[in-house]
Amino acid sequence: MSLQTLSPHHSISLPSPNPNHSNGLGFDWPLRSVRHEGFKVCSVMSRDTRTQTQTQTQTQARKTDVLRLIDEAEESLFRTGKFGRFGGIFVPETLVTCLKMLLSEFNLCMHDPLFQGELSAALRDYVGRETPLYFAQRLTDHYKSSRGGEGPDIYLKREDLNHGGAHKINNALAQAMLAKRMGRRSVVAATGAGQHGVATAAACAKLAMECTIIMGNLDMERQSSNVLLMKHLGAEVKSVPGTFKDATSEAIREWVGDLERKYYLAGTAVGPHPCPAMVREFQSIIGIETRRQAMEKWGGKPDVLVACVGSGSNALGMFHEFVRDEDVRLIGVEAAGTGMDGETHSATLAKGEIGVYHGAMTYLLQDHEGQIIGPHSVGVGLEYPGVSPELSFMREITRAEFHTATDEEALDAYALLCRLEGICPALEAAHALAHLGKLCPTLPDGAKVVVNCSGRGDKDIETVSKYQQLKNGSVSDRNKSNHPTKTTSNVVNI
Numbered sequence: 001m002s003l004q005t006l007s008p009h010h011s012i013s014l015p016s017p018n019p020n021h022s023n024g025l026g027f028d029w030p031l032r033s034v035r036h037e038g039f040k041v042c043s044v045m046s047r048d049t050r051t052q053t054q055t056q057t058q059t060q061a062r063k064t065d066v067l068r069l070i071d072e073a074e075e076s077l078f079r080t081g082k083f084g085r086f087g088g089i090f091v092p093e094t095l096v097t098c099l100k101m102l103l104s105e106f107n108l109c110m111h112d113p114l115f116q117g118e119l120s121a122a123l124r125d126y127v128g129r130e131t132p133l134y135f136a137q138r139l140t141d142h143y144k145s146s147r148g149g150e151g152p153d154i155y156l157k158r159e160d161l162n163h164g165g166a167h168k169i170n171n172a173l174a175q176a177m178l179a180k181r182m183g184r185r186s187v188v189a190a191t192g193a194g195q196h197g198v199a200t201a202a203a204c205a206k207l208a209m210e211c212t213i214i215m216g217n218l219d220m221e222r223q224s225s226n227v228l229l230m231k232h233l234g235a236e237v238k239s240v241p242g243t244f245k246d247a248t249s250e251a252i253r254e255w256v257g258d259l260e261r262k263y264y265l266a267g268t269a270v271g272p273h274p275c276p277a278m279v280r281e282f283q284s285i286i287g288i289e290t291r292r293q294a295m296e297k298w299g300g301k302p303d304v305l306v307a308c309v310g311s312g313s314n315a316l317g318m319f320h321e322f323v324r325d326e327d328v329r330l331i332g333v334e335a336a337g338t339g340m341d342g343e344t345h346s347a348t349l350a351k352g353e354i355g356v357y358h359g360a361m362t363y364l365l366q367d368h369e370g371q372i373i374g375p376h377s378v379g380v381g382l383e384y385p386g387v388s389p390e391l392s393f394m395r396e397i398t399r400a401e402f403h404t405a406t407d408e409e410a411l412d413a414y415a416l417l418c419r420l421e422g423i424c425p426a427l428e429a430a431h432a433l434a435h436l437g438k439l440c441p442t443l444p445d446g447a448k449v450v451v452n453c454s455g456r457g458d459k460d461i462e463t464v465s466k467y468q469q470l471k472n473g474s475v476s477d478r479n480k481s482n483h484p485t486k487t488t489s490n491v492v493n494i
Contacts, residue, residue: 066326066397066398066399067324067326069084069397070323070324070397070399073393077273077277078103078107078274078277081272081273081274082273082361082389083276083389083390083392083393084393084396084397085361085393086354086360086361086362086389086390086392086393086396087273087276087360087361087362087389087390087393088272088273088360088361088389089272089273089359089360090272090356090359090360090361091272091359094256094259095256095259095272098259099272099273099274101182102182102274102278103273103274105178105181105182106178106274106277106278109178109181110281115177115178115181118177119173119174119177122173122177122206123170123173123285126163126173126206127162127163127164127169127170127173128161128162128163129162129170129285129289130289130293131157131158131159131161131162131286131289132158132161132293133155133156133157133158133289133290133293133294133297133450134155134156134157134158135153135154135155135297136154136155136156136417136420136421138420138421139154139416139417139420139421139436140152140153140154142416142420143436143437143440143441144440146441147440147441150445151440151441151443151445151447152303152304152439152440152443152444152445152446152447152448152449153446153447153448153449154436154440154449154451155294155297155302155448155449155450155451156421156423156450156451156453157286157289157290157318157450157451157452157453158453159286159314159452159453159454159455160423160425160426160429160453160454160455160456160457161456163202164195164198164199164202165195165198165455165456165458165459166195166196166198166199166426166454166455166456167283167286167313167314167317167452167454167455168195168196168198168199168200168267168313168455169199169202169203170282170283170285170286170317171199171267171278171279171282171283171313172189172196172199172200172202172203172265172267173199173202173203173206174282175203175263175265175266175278175282176200176203176204176206176207176209176265177203177207179209179263179265180207180209182263184209184261184262184263185209185210185261186209186210186211186212186258186261186262186263187200187204187209187210187211187212187262187263187265188211188212188213188214188251188254188255188262188263188264188265189211189212189213189214189251189264189265189266189267190213190214190215190244190247190248190250190251190267191213191214191215191219191226191244191247191267192215192216192219192243192244192247192310192380192381192383192384193219193223193226193244193379193380193381193426193428193455193459194215194219194223194225194226194227194229194230194380194459195226195381195426195455195459196267196268197213197215197226197227197230197235197237198226198229198230198233199267200213200235200265200267201213201229201230201233201234201235202233204233204234204235205233205234210236211233211234211235211236212235212236212237212238212254213230213235213236213237213238214237214238214239214240214247214250214251214254215227215237215238215239215240215247216239216240216241216242216243216244216245216246216247217239217240217241217242218242218243219243219244219247219380220237220239222380222462222463223380223459224462225458225459226459238250242374243374243375243380243383244380244381244383244384245372245374245375245383245384245385248358248384249358251264252264252358252359266278266279267279267313268310268311268312268313268384268388269283269311269312269313269316269388269389269390269391270311270312270358270360270362270384270386270387270388270389271358271359271360272358272359272360273360276312276360276388276389276390277390279312279313279316280313280316280317280320280388280390281320283313283314283316283317283320284316284317284320284321285317286314286317286318286321286452287305287317287318287319287320287321287322288321290302290305290318290321290450291321291322294448294450298448300448301322301325301327301328301448302322302328302448302449302450303327303328303329303443303447303448303449304328304329304331304439304443304447304448304449304450305318305319305322305328305329305330305331305449305450305452306331306332306333306432306435306436306439306449306450306451306452307319307331307332307333307432307451307452307454308332308333308334308335308379308382308428308429308430308431308432308452308454309332309333309334309349309382309387309391309402310334310335310346310377310379310381310382310383310384310387310428311384311386311387311388312387312388312390312391313388314428314429314452314454314455315332315388315391315452316388316390316391317452318450318452319332319394319400323394323399329401330394330399330400330401331400331401331402331403331435331439332349332391332400332401332402332403333402333403333404333405333431333432333434333435334346334347334348334349334350334382334402334403334404334405334431335347335375335376335377335378335379335382335383335404335405335406335407335410335431336350336404336405336406336407336409337375337376337377337378337406337407338376338406338407339406340404343365343373343376344376345375345376345377345404346365346375346376346377346382346383346384346385347404348363348364348365348375348384348385348386348387349363349387349391349392349395349402350402350404351365352364352365352366352385352386352387353366354392355370357372357385357386358386360386360389361389362386362387362388362389362392363386363387363392363395364385364386365385365386366385372385373385377407377410377427377431378407378410378411378427378463378467379410379426379427379428379430379431379460380427380428380463381426381428381455382428382431403435403438405430405431405432405434405435406434407467409431409434409437410427410430410431410433410434411427411430411464411467411468412434413425413430413431413433413434413436413437414427414430414433414457414460414464415464416433417430417433418457423453424456424457424458424460424461425453425455425456425457426454426455426456426457426459426460427457427460427463427464428454428455429451429452429453429454429455430457432451432452432454433451433453436449436451
């Protein structure tokens with residue numbers, strides 16, 4: 001079955017699990033601003049005062065509008081499968097029943113004290129949660145030194161300390177438990193950087209389930225240590241030509257071939273509903289812990305949250321808890337690769353256009369003919385041509401801001417954290433760390449910044465060494481097979 005058959009140009013509206021949900025909610029796109037009737041200004045105000053007052057009122061109105069849109073999206077999510085106009089269920093009819101069953105079981109699990117208790121115990125005793133909120137004193141001093149000792153305090157949410165070495169285990173373990181509850185005996189998953197593959201293989205070993213991990217051959221070469229680890233954990237690892245996007249397509253095909261027995265374990269917040277919502281919910285433990293730990297450490301909330309953005313799981317895991325706290329800035333950092341002028345990047349939100357891919361509507365990297373442009377990043381886990389529909393929605397309503405970091409900037413940030421804090425971050429997380437150089441000079445003294453250190457850099461040692469050799473001139477040319485290529489897909493342009 002080809003991938004093209006997985007994206008008919010229609011979406012399926014699912015019934016709301018709550019019969020009290022209104023059926024009249026909708027969105028008027030593009031976004032409209034709230035009109036303010038009867039706004040009066042005292043005649044004795046100066047022009048500057050009037051302008052400042054009007055600006056403050058307009059800002060407050062914009063914030064109110066953003067919260068309204070967030071609330072409407074959450075209320076209608078399980079009825080429409082969409083975050084605003086993004087997301088949905090663009091799949092053949094044969095998959096709709098399976099997705100409805102998954103949605104129903106997911107809703108039951110979210111409200112089942114027994115399931116939640118078992119998951120909490122497993123996250124504590126098996127994964128090793130909660131992960132620390134670590135004050136990076138030397139990294140903080142590094143950025144303060146250029147401003148005469150003033151600047152923000154930098155904290156790291158240490159997801160790299162999880163069993164399996166990344167945030168991916170939070171979702172993988174929860175979904176594997178859900179799959180077993182549904183009576184599925186075999187799990188299939190796709191992975192790029194390998195951490196989702198390792199997490200899924202570990203969860204399946206723990207739960208005595210069969211596990212098949214599909215991985216692009218280019219990623220297998222770059223992440224050989226994770227491939228070996230998956231095999232040690234009992235998973236069958238299958239190779240397909242290409243990278244993560246190609247592995248995802250093949251994993252979906254394998255799942256569709258045996259819907260009664262197999263479970264497709266989505267590792268990131270993309271794909272048809274309810275996959276993005278499930279991944280977000282199971283990863284939201286990151287933000288929940290962060291809020292509690294921040295209150296314990298300094299008695300308040302973070303001022304800024306920073307996370308890398310590939311397709312969205314670690315960013316949403318951090319952001320979701322704070323999405324309605326408008327005084328908390330949410331910053332996502334995409335991969336600019338070798339530069340934003342060409343096509344060797346993975347900056348979907350910065351450079352993409354809206355289309356349908358892998359069963360959902362979102363921003364995509366595509367050419368003028370609607371063909372997917374293969375992404376590139378030194379952080380393999382960021383190489384995906386799409387992005388979470390929820391992050392697309394957050395970009396559109398301006399709840400989150402998104403920036404980019406190049407390969408070189410990420411590698412420098414990796415080296416800086418290693419040298420100053422004795423922590424080797426994953427190259428994906430290094431993109432978030434790289435943004436600190438631009439962010440810190442703009443923040444007041446004592447502001448609290450939390451960066452999601454979403455993975456451990458053990459898997460990237462060989463990649464870092466190769467790039468260091470290239471930088472030093474000892475390698476004449478990069479492997480051109482790692483550069484992006486155009487591939488055909490069924491993309492709907494908006």
